[in-house]
Amino acid sequence: MSTEVRFPGPDRDLAGTLTVPDGPGPFPAALLIPGSGPVDRDSNHGKMGLGVTAQLADALTAAGYASLRYDKRGVAASRLLRDGSTEPADAWKRPGLHDNAEDAAAALAWLAGGPEVDRDAVFLIGHSEGAILAAEVAADPGPVDPAGVVLLSCPATPGDVTLRWQATMLPASIPAPVRILLRLLRVDLVKSVRKNHERIRRTTTDTARLGLTRVNARWVREFLDHDPATDLARLTVPTLAITGSKDLQTNPDDLGRIAALVAGPVETWLAPDLSHLLRAQPGPASLRAYRKEIRHPVDPGLLARVTEWLARHRPAPAR
Structure with a gap:
């Protein structure tokens, strides 16, 4: 019941x-x-x-x-x-x-x-x-x-380690044409993730804008630092x-x-x-x-x- x-x-x-x-x-x-x-x-x-x-x-x-x-x-x-x-x-x-x-x-x-x-x-x-x-x-x-x-x-x-590991695994799930484009543009996904982490760590509010998206900044800050x-x-x-x-x-x-x-x-x-x-x-x-x-x-x-x-x-x- x-x-x-x-x-x-x-x-x-x-x-x-x-x-x-x-x-x-x-x-x-x-x-x-x-x-x-x-x-x-x-x-x-x-x-x-x-x-x-x-x-x-x-x-x-x-x-x-x-x-x-x-x-x-x-x-x-x-x-x-x-x-x-x-x-x-x-x-x-x-x-x-x-x-x-x-x-x-x-x-x-x-x-x-x-x-x-x-x-x-x-x-x-x-x-x-x-x-x-x-x-x-x-x-x-x-x-x-x-x-x-x-x-x-x-x-x-720790959360930041987990998220960086996820970024290393992400290319396997990206369609081949996108992977080729990322290589041509020399986009480093792990480096991009690390930069986003640094941006969020500098915030102090519950939510914050990351690019065009408003994210749950407080949760992310706590997750990044939680072991x-x-x-x-x-x-x-x-x-x-x-x-x-x-x-x-x-x-x-x-x-x-x-x-x-x-x-x-x-x-x-x-x-x-x-x-x-x-x-x-x-x-x-x-x-x-x-x-x-x-x-x-x-x-x-x-x-x-x-x-x-x-x-x-x-x-x-x-x-």
């Missing part, structure tokens, strides 16, 4: 969906934290429906777990403020990375406090930025100590980290860093042929394949790996 809910966040009530299996509870549960950008509780945004958290919720329900997924601050129903007003559509550009972590911590506390949920068996599952946030929350959990953490496509290097390794090294709860072998947004080599950093029990899996969208990608890794990928579901093998790991690490119910 799924119920539309609102729960208190640091500066507003956030909107989400609580899904509970049939039968008597309390149930083990998971908080599902979506990725970067203006994504809603299902990991969808206007230009692309990823459905990652929605499909994770379905898999969890089938495995006997409750789940909470939510619209990020400034997105969809979480644009509604406590005074009844609604923020503009670009309001998602104002929060920083650590604001998003505070929202995730608030969601965890609310989920763990529900009568349907076994407070001692609440897990964090994050994808992309959501994995960074899951690590940050679990490293300093506050009133709720999660039973474990699942990190899907989680980087283990997930600091939080990963403080994780003492069981941790599962999964990255696809064809991920062009998170370096698959970071799985080795995660395995070395996490202080508690840790498992990693390099998922064969999966992209950052957690779908199988035939042929060479390419961002251009995303439009076709989203026509297919999240990889069933990945969902099975997550639910099987949860079953092995679920604390025994209190008697």
Whole structure:
């Protein structure tokens, strides 16, 4: 059964969906934290429906777990403020990375406090930025100590390093005529990315104009300087980290860093042929394949790996 809910966040009530299996509870549960950008509780945004958290919720329900997924601050129903007003559509550009972590911590506390949920068996599952946030929350959990953490496509290097790595991988996804033109014009993509980082670091406002585009400058500044390794090294709860072998947004080599950093029990899996969208990608890794990928579901093998790991690490119910 799924119920539309609102729960208190640091500066507003956030909107989400609580899904509970049939039968008597309390149930083990998971908080599902979506990725970067203006994504809603299902990991969808206007230009692309990823459905990652929605499909994770379905898999969890089938495995006997409750789940909470939510619209990020400034997105969809979480644009509604406590005074009844609604923020503009670009309001998602104002929060920083650590604001998003505070929202995730608030969601965890609310989920763990529900009568349907076994407070001692609440897990964090994050994808992309959501994995960074899951690590940050679990490293300093506050009133709720999660039973474990699942990190899907989680980087283990500072944001500026991750973005420069992405720039080195980008040419493989650019059409051949564009690659030829860039070579003729002697355009260095990595150098251009570094210059943009320097411009954004000089800003002080929540948003800023970069060329013709207004960007979420505060989030980018915090992301550039944030090193997930600091939080990963403080994780003492069981941790599962999964990255696809064809991920062009998170370096698959970071799985080795995660395995070395996490202080508690840790498992990693390099998922064969999966992209950052957690779908199988035939042929060479390419961002251009995303439009076709989203026509297919999240990889069933990945969902099975997550639910099987949860079953092995679920604390025994209190008697």
